[in-house]
Amino acid sequence: MAQTLAQKIVARAAGRTSVTPGEIVTCRVDLAMMHDSGGPRRVKPMLERLGAKVWDPSKVVVVTDHYVPAADEESRGIVRTARDWARETGIRAFHDEEGICHVLLPERGHLRPGMFAVGGDSHSPTGGAFAVYMFGIGATEMLGVLVSGEIWLKAPHTIAIEFGGRLREGVSAKDMMLFLIGQLGMDGGQYQAVEYCGEAVRALPMQERMTLCNMTAELGGQTGLIASDRVTADYLGIADADRWDSDPGATVLAHHRFDADTLAPQVAAPHSPANTKDVSAFSGIPLDLAYIGACTGAKLEDLRMAARMLRGRKARTRLLVAPASKRDEEAARREGTLGVLIEAGAELLPNACGMCAGYGPSRLPEDCVAISTTARNFKGRMGAASAQVYLASPYTVAASAIAGRVADPRDHLS
Amino acid sequence: MRAWVFGDNIDTDSMAPGQYMRHGIETIAQHCLEANDPSFPAAVRPGDVVVAGVNFGAGSSREQAPAALKHLGVAAVVARSFAGLFYRNALNLGLPVVVCGQSDRIRAGDNLAIDFEQGCIANRTTGETFACEPIPSHLMAMVRDGGLLPHLEKRLRHA
Numbered sequence: 326m327a328q329t330l331a332q333k334i335v336a337r338a339a340g341r342t343s344v345t346p347g348e349i350v351t352c353r354v355d356l357a358m359m360h361d362s363g364g365p366r367r368v369k370p371m372l373e374r375l376g377a378k379v380w381d382p383s384k385v386v387v388v389t390d391h392y393v394p395a396a397d398e399e400s401r402g403i404v405r406t407a408r409d410w411a412r413e414t415g416i417r418a419f420h421d422e423e424g425i426c427h428v429l430l431p432e433r434g435h436l437r438p439g440m441f442a443v444g445g446d447s448h449s450p451t452g453g454a455f456a457v458y459m460f461g462i463g464a465t466e467m468l469g470v471l472v473s474g475e476i477w478l479k480a481p482h483t484i485a486i487e488f489g490g491r492l493r494e495g496v497s498a499k500d501m502m503l504f505l506i507g508q509l510g511m512d513g514g515q516y517q518a519v520e521y522c523g524e525a526v527r528a529l530p531m532q533e534r535m536t537l538c539n540m541t542a543e544l545g546g547q548t549g550l551i552a553s554d555r556v557t558a559d560y561l562g563i564a565d566a567d568r569w570d571s572d573p574g575a576t577v578l579a580h581h582r583f584d585a586d587t588l589a590p591q592v593a594a595p596h597s598p599a600n601t602k603d604v605s606a607f608s609g610i611p612l613d614l615a616y617i618g619a620c621t622g623a624k625l626e627d628l629r630m631a632a633r634m635l636r637g638r639k640a641r642t643r644l645l646v647a648p649a650s651k652r653d654e655e656a657a658r659r660e661g662t663l664g665v666l667i668e669a670g671a672e673l674l675p676n677a678c679g680m681c682a683g684y685g686p687s688r689l690p691e692d693c694v695a696i697s698t699t700a701r702n703f704k705g706r707m708g709a710a711s712a713q714v715y716l717a718s719p720y721t722v723a724a725s726a727i728a729g730r731v732a733d734p735r736d737h738l739s
Numbered sequence: 740m741r742a743w744v745f746g747d748n749i750d751t752d753s754m755a756p757g758q759y760m761r762h763g764i765e766t767i768a769q770h771c772l773e774a775n776d777p778s779f780p781a782a783v784r785p786g787d788v789v790v791a792g793v794n795f796g797a798g799s800s801r802e803q804a805p806a807a808l809k810h811l812g813v814a815a816v817v818a819r820s821f822a823g824l825f826y827r828n829a830l831n832l833g834l835p836v837v838v839c840g841q842s843d844r845i846r847a848g849d850n851l852a853i854d855f856e857q858g859c860i861a862n863r864t865t866g867e868t869f870a871c872e873p874i875p876s877h878l879m880a881m882v883r884d885g886g887l888l889p890h891l892e893k894r895l896r897h898a
Contacts, residue, residue: 362760362801363800363801363802367802371888374888374892375888375891375892375895392761397761399761399762400761403761444800445800446799446800447798447799447800447824449800460824461800461824462800462824462827463800463801463802463824463827463828463831463832464802465802465828465831465832465886465887465888466827466828466831466887468887468888469887510794511748511794511797512748512793512794512797512820512822516822516823516824516826542798545794545797545822545823547823597748599748682757683752683756683757683758684757684758684760684761688758701750701752701798703750703752703753703798704753704774705752705753705756705774706750706752706757710774
């Protein structure tokens with residue numbers, strides 16, 4: 326029987342040759358990722374209560390990114406717990422204040438196509454860009470994984486999302502996702518596997534593919550997957566990526582086809598990522614602040630998009646940039662991208678979740694109107710409940726920062 | 740069980756707001772759903788039920804979202820549909836979550852009785868009854884123990 330990419334990985338992890346969507350299977354976990362907020366702080370006391378040990382510390386990755394930099398005693402305690410626990414547990418893959426977990430996983434070589442992985446964070450589907458079946462779980466489920474090395478799930482149906490053609494200049498993966506979430510809704514993914522395919526997806530560089538899979542969280546899928554290919558292998562620095570893909574003719578729950586050629590830059594208005602329209606519907610809205618940050622919006626590729634807009638120009642709004650990882654920031658500095666942003670007036674923030682998570686002291690003030698490359702504009706998430714957050718691509722956020730109002734990035738390219 | 744009624748896509752950030760996430764559940768719970776209904780955290784009473792539309796629990800993996808509801812004594816959440824991650828978290832923490840296609844027929848303040856294993860909601864205020872998806876008995880056993888962790892502890896003690 327023809328199987329989807331999702332079925333193939335789940336079957337492999339369940340020790341089976343195939344699985345039927347809807348059946349409940351138990352899978353061996355190849356990798357479990359946790360960050361400071363949902364990780365050690367929460368699982369350590371539970372492990373102690375059970376008197377249990379971690380099944381395989383070599384399969385666990387711990388990252389500090391949510392309470393970074395720690396601004397108060399509670400936050401310092403949370404980060405300290407992550408450090409101490411990683412050391413005591415013998416977890417060697419501990420990345421301390423080096424960037425956002427979803428960006429570090431592939432950057433530090435933890436992912437390989439065909440893996441089955443869980444993460445203690447809802448944006449864990451980011452790993453799906455590398456044909457890894459990866460999804461977010463809560464701390465109690467993580468406890469179950471840590472003591473058993475296993476997790477149950479309903480073998481997923483696959484929803485195929487095909488983008489034909491090519492994206493136009495000034496249009497990016499973020500626009501594809503905001504468009505999709507607007508079209509299908511925040512529950513469009515039905516907690517199934519979403520597979521992104523088609524010419525426009527294949528043409529995306531790896532970090533743009535990560536943006537697609539990352540925002541499967543906002544689409545309501547369990548995971549978001551892209552078949553592995555040459556681009557995957559090159560990014561991971563491996564000679565050849567095993568080809569993990571869907572068989573021709575495999576049964577899918579739905580197959581949505583969209584045309585990348587005609588896609589305009591998208592903007593999601595407050596307070597939902599599904600409030601999406603073409604940028605023209607919002608152009609002219611005055612802005613106080615532009616934010617370029619988060620796993621979904623401040624990777625090297627994202628910084629490059631912003632720099633293309635900002636080169637030789639000045640931001641009229643306050644412009645905050647929080648590069649998603651230390652290495653991406655260093656690469657951006659070496660190639661001059663970071664210099665362009667700073668020259669344009671950008672204030673540089675630490676390589677962490679920052680305002681996107683809204684856990685730290687830097688939050689949007691009352692009545693602030695912001696445009697942001699982040700994933701969620703829920704009321705009050707990034708700051709005051711009265712703050713208004715528009716979501717958009719790095720191109721659109723940068724173009725809007727220059728204009729001081731929501732602006733179409735294509736006007737700057739011509 | 741008195742009903743509190745909310746809309747669609749109620750997100751985890753409104754149940755466990757980010758700015759309080761560094762604190763314990765007592766503090767987080769004091770701000771649970773205040774963005775949607777400022778009176779909720781102070782006025783909700785043990786045994787009350789949260790009723791909502793589609794995709795309840797959208798957003799984050801944070802368990803503090805269902806934990807805050809449970810801390811306030813919320814006895815169940817009834818919604819037309821749930822975000823998958825929240826659904827698993829809620830059951831793992833011992834908070835019953837009930838999928839009911841007619842959740843929109845329930846009004847704020849209605850007095851409900853829910854049979855989780857039979858999959859039935861009786862609205863004692865209006866006399867209506869609604870079918871809902873039953874929660875399998877092995878999962879209800881875990882919910883009654885207070886969630887996966889106390890359930891495992893109990894099983895280890897008896898092993």
